Amino acid sequence: MSRRVIHPWPLRLTHWLNALAMVIMIGSGWQIYNASPLFGFTFPIGLGQWLGAGIAWHLAGMWLLVFNGLIYVIWSLASGHYKKLFPIRPREVWGDFRSALSLHLKHETGVYNAVQKLLYAGVLLAGVLAVLSGLSIWKPVQLWFLCNLFGGYVIARYVHFFAMTGICLFILIHLLLVALVPKVLPPMITGGRLP
């Protein structure tokens, strides 16, 4: 029975908890960014109505993000799910990317195409970078070794910003693809069944 499920329940649960964590972390992160912008712009929206609320959400949401992420990683390793992400071959990525652009890429239920593999591996890497650079900004004294790894507090802030940017780009593409192939959405809720 479980073999025939497209998305096993641990994947679905961590996916939606992560979606909630993303809304909290990115929304409150924008609020915090606006207090001292790194670049010449501020975000038009943010979670919490002032910096104190933004930080409170960010430092509360980080526990959801990290623990949910750890559960996903452990489950993925234990169940062998991670094997679906690899190998990522550049030639296949290029081929699938071209056919995706011409809207000819077939959606094979339960299988990640090469572009998906690259995107998922990429966003996981961005997530790890976001967490580690975030810890460096939060604790540049106690976690000095981590902060030094990023080249110090100032650079860690930029890494944190660009990791967020990468995750936002992923979410944009992810939602766009779901909009293009809406039949992939219900199985992410119900689990679905392989044909």
Added chain:
Amino acid sequence: MIHRRSLLLRAMALGAAAPLGGCNYEDPAHPDLADKFLHAMSAWNDRVQAALFDPHTLAPTFRPDQITNPPRFNAFYPIDQAPVVDEATYKLELGGQIQNKTPWSLRQLRTLPQESQITRFVCVEGWRVIGQWSGVPLGRFLRQVGADTSCKYVSFKCADGYYSSIDMASALHPQTILALDFLGAPLTAPFGAPVRLRIPTKLGFKNPKSIMQLAVTNVYPGGYWEDQGYNWFSGS
């Protein structure tokens, strides 16, 4: 004061719409469900940070040429409203669990061993500056006046109505000083004259300026920003 604070909060929220009504820490006296959740998580984060705090880990120090010049003023009011304290009559008042509560003049404070540091001052907003401060190590001072260092908190009350408090472990950290000098000269009004706390293991707002009263206590003293929603421990 209330008016100025609400103006400031409004300014901070400028450009930020409210996608979730209520989740805002807007009215600390009337917390809603989201506020209570955030308070609980913040209290949890206080405990995690206390556990993470290593009394032997030093904040990074910098070279003199890395000092931010000109220094950056920051407070909850404009620079021309910084309180001016008469240094000739100034006395640091002591309270709470301290044996010898005789107030300390500036001259007396300067007779104690002084410690100098070039450290990074990180603001809760994200920016940072590097400065040089020197003064009396707080741990040295607390022992001098017979403070009960088994108490949980050291609290500070300032000339501008600001107040804050820190945990005892951080108070005893070797880099935590009652600063008297900034950039090689006595502190000036905007930068916390005559005495300010310099604690490079915590965020900027945990470095109260123009301190008039210091107390040691087991009763949670809170703080000006902490009572509005900033995390209390706010360790770096």
